[in-house]
Amino acid sequence: MAYSLRMSDESVDAGIRRIAISQLETGLSELRDETLSQHQRVRQARKRCKKMRGLVRLVRPVFPGFETENAAFRDAARTLSPLRDASAVLESVDALEHHFSAQLKKAALAPLRQALEAQRKGLDEAEIEERLSDLRLVFREALDRVPDWSLNANGADAFTPGARKTYKRARKAMQKARKSRIAEDFHEWRKPMKYHWYQIRLMKKVWPPVMSGYGEQAEQLCSDLGEHHDLAVLRATAKTLLGASSDTTELVEGLAIGRQHELEKTCIKRGKKLLAEPPDDMARRWAKWWDSARQPVP
Numbered sequence: 001m002a003y004s005l006r007m008s009d010e011s012v013d014a015g016i017r018r019i020a021i022s023q024l025e026t027g028l029s030e031l032r033d034e035t036l037s038q039h040q041r042v043r044q045a046r047k048r049c050k051k052m053r054g055l056v057r058l059v060r061p062v063f064p065g066f067e068t069e070n071a072a073f074r075d076a077a078r079t080l081s082p083l084r085d086a087s088a089v090l091e092s093v094d095a096l097e098h099h100f101s102a103q104l105k106k107a108a109l110a111p112l113r114q115a116l117e118a119q120r121k122g123l124d125e126a127e128i129e130e131r132l133s134d135l136r137l138v139f140r141e142a143l144d145r146v147p148d149w150s151l152n153a154n155g156a157d158a159f160t161p162g163a164r165k166t167y168k169r170a171r172k173a174m175q176k177a178r179k180s181r182i183a184e185d186f187h188e189w190r191k192p193m194k195y196h197w198y199q200i201r202l203m204k205k206v207w208p209p210v211m212s213g214y215g216e217q218a219e220q221l222c223s224d225l226g227e228h229h230d231l232a233v234l235r236a237t238a239k240t241l242l243g244a245s246s247d248t249t250e251l252v253e254g255l256a257i258g259r260q261h262e263l264e265k266t267c268i269k270r271g272k273k274l275l276a277e278p279p280d281d282m283a284r285r286w287a288k289w290w291d292s293a294r295q296p297v298p
Contacts, residue, residue: 031136187225
């Protein structure tokens, strides 16, 4: 079922409940799916947690259950971070090799790849399965709570305050990263930006052609910010596993920094366009589109 409010939803809170049930049921199905690898199940479970947090943040100011639900999915996702990080750094090696293929000798990063693969294999698979089992319980308990969810507002008033808050945070974080050019600030920008992207998806039915294009740009920005962060983790991991003075670590350091600088320029350029409007203007625009889309065609 689509991750978006429908113009046919009886109300905003009815749509929010429908989406939550769909996400949780899909998440439970994925956790039980034996055709998926452990890594794939972890990735999908974390994605469901993030989508649920994006959903409840959309209605945060008018949703009494926000703190409970947000904390439940935040804490659940954190328990799966070690395997996610172990896989992400390996993917960062792949990305570096691809991006700098013309400059790198074959197997130049092999020592790091071998160390990372050994690190991932060293993770306790039984413990991870236990965490996935715990997550199934989190999803089932949340599914039981969803029918009782209710909002203290309806129509555009139900989502514009939350959407505005998320957008404002993304905009402020972008401005900070733009000034500092510090890796941690780009990572902090990615967090609200990803929630804003999820909320664009939730609202895409208000004007599909416009919101779809806007969402594609937001998705690419989130992807680039994610790559930037994963490269920072890779740099730190290489130093830990191979030593700061090893030839491979120094090579990775140079390549990763170069790629991060490229990504910073790309992210800021795209972010300035996506987050150009003042938050109040963005919220009013979404409200007008919603009201227009909900009006019956004469």
